[in-house]
Amino acid sequence: MSSIAYFATGCFWGAERRFWQMDGVKETSVGYMGGARPNPSYEQVCTGVTGHAEMVAVTFDESKVSYQRLLEEFWTMHDPTSLNQQGGDIGTQYRSAIYTSTPEQYVTAVNSRNVYQNVLTSAGLDEIVTEIKSADGVPYYLAEEYHQKYLQKNPNGYDCHSSTGIAYPSAGIHA
Template sequence: MSWLFGSALRTTMVERADALPGRESPAFEVPTTHTVLGTPLAGPWPDGTRVLYLASGCFWGAEKAAWQLPGVVTTAVGYMGGYTPNPTYEEVCTGRTGHAETVLVAYDPTKLSDVDLLRHFWEEHDPTQGFRQGNDVGTQYRSAVYTTTPEQQAAALATRTEFAPRLRANGYGDITTEIRPAADAGPFFYAEGYHQQYLDKNPAGYCPINSTGVACPIPTGA
């Protein structure tokens, strides 16, 4: 989506001291309900629901892929991993907030395991491209996993370890995906309402597919 606002296509991370100042409260209202699943975007969700934050380029297509998975309770798009509080989409597109376009995935781990969700994540994009996905160039399009449980963190690292040699064997470079606890990455800021479930509202909308076509194996012992 970098073409939408003529972004500077920033390919180096902004320093905290140089980030945009942001604001104390959101600059817009966010819908409360998922347009496809009919579930709350921000909870409350059923007991036992887990949340994982995934960044894999343009969040429109990534969110649609996630809400179609069995066991997903809700999804939402937003901005995470940066410095600017309560950013707008236009600000994120400048590369001066430090955020990645991120999908919140709330799911039932008895129906969708951490490993299976992460295998889907690895397979749906090219995690070797650095600050880009296909024609979308900029730090906001980087690949990232922000975990909320130790089990998710372990699964993210294990699936990366299994996937990396498969990618190299198929001619790809090293995985550049950022993996860290959500608590270290900073808050998830919900994106503007028109971004939420964008491809449900706009079925013919921009939806890049940047999969490598390489399958991610199940880690030993998973």
């Protein structure tokens, strides 16, 4: 069965590549969510006036990869304690966010945040600032074609990803 998940980790190019490389991920795309302007352009999103986040949509086969496993990748591929910034990328479009497509995803996302926060707190790090919301009624606007699979088209392209360097705690074998 295919499901969809939405993640924002700062610049969407590197995040998309991390997800498309995972077994069980069927398709990825990059786009914009969480803002006020319909069909925003990249240039508009970059000004911060639209309120959108750079988002990766991940279509995955639940029989091959769990939503929990996608979340573990999400938490460790960026710094979820950094508000509206990842490395040198600064602005609300670079915020950390999860938009859930089912009530079950919402519960799993919140629980995974709490687990990861405990590990970060133990390591002396700050609070997670990730926005976790339902995707219900929140349109996903596909980004321009040149952004899609950008790092496949440009293998040496910019891949900004900060991270806390803290692994997600192992809870056994994942689907």
